[in-house]
Amino acid sequence: MKLHNLLEDVVSETVNEIFDEESRERSQGFCTCFQCRLDVMCFVLNRLNPQYTVSSRGLAHRFSDYQDQLQTTADLVGLVNKGIQTVSATRRPQFAHDRTEVADLPEGPLFNFPVIEGKVLNGGTFEPLSDLTVSLRAEGKLVRMLDANWQNPYPLSEHTAGSFYFLPYPIKAGEVGATRSFDFELSIVDPRYEEFHHFIKVALASEATFTGKLHYQEAYRTADLILFPREEEEDSRE
Numbered sequence: 001m002k003l004h005n006l007l008e009d010v011v012s013e014t015v016n017e018i019f020d021e022e023s024r025e026r027s028q029g030f031c032t033c034f035q036c037r038l039d040v041m042c043f044v045l046n047r048l049n050p051q052y053t054v055s056s057r058g059l060a061h062r063f064s065d066y067q068d069q070l071q072t073t074a075d076l077v078g079l080v081n082k083g084i085q086t087v088s089a090t091r092r093p094q095f096a097h098d099r100t101e102v103a104d105l106p107e108g109p110l111f112n113f114p115v116i117e118g119k120v121l122n123g124g125t126f127e128p129l130s131d132l133t134v135s136l137r138a139e140g141k142l143v144r145m146l147d148a149n150w151q152n153p154y155p156l157s158e159h160t161a162g163s164f165y166f167l168p169y170p171i172k173a174g175e176v177g178a179t180r181s182f183d184f185e186l187s188i189v190d191p192r193y194e195e196f197h198h199f200i201k202v203a204l205a206s207e208a209t210f211t212g213k214l215h216y217q218e219a220y221r222t223a224d225l226i227l228f229p230r231e232e233e234e235d236s237r238e
């Protein structure tokens, strides 16, 4: 059984509608790049309680019920707009904020990666951590990202409550439909916390061309990364 957070669908749809409209009309002047979309989705999701359901059966029906209910009880669009203001005001300087084109993509067939997403929490308080970077490695090396909008190591930001996202550069495959499992290591090394490593496997089937799996619902979610503050050792002898 797979638990599914209905809110992710509703929020993702609402954010994409607002951003798509802005990228057509250019009436409000905020950045509509994929990173800013993710930041806004994250901003909103972190301010609402998750609404879990078991996936697929009756989903469409419950989805629309839930959407109606949400629009009357909570002002989702208002929250999205607040997210846009916050994200625009604190735009990540590291990002190019432009994903019109990806420079030199390899020819297909390709293994196209999903966005790898997760959250970092303090194991003592379960508060999200934001003043850290997370690294994604494969075979001991930092994984190349799709383009300059994706950082590795990834700097956590306060307004997205400890969330990180990676989008690895596609890897060439021998033929369409080949399957392969990729091993990645997420790590956080910071003197204030116990060193942290988390291993994940992403299984993929190769596709004819680059497909850019940029939908929030298609993301690969890791378990929460829980960091424990380092015990104060020798310096506590006073």
Ligand SMILES: [Zn+2]
Binding pocket: 031, 032, 033, 034, 035, 036, 097, 098
């Ligand atoms: Zn942007």
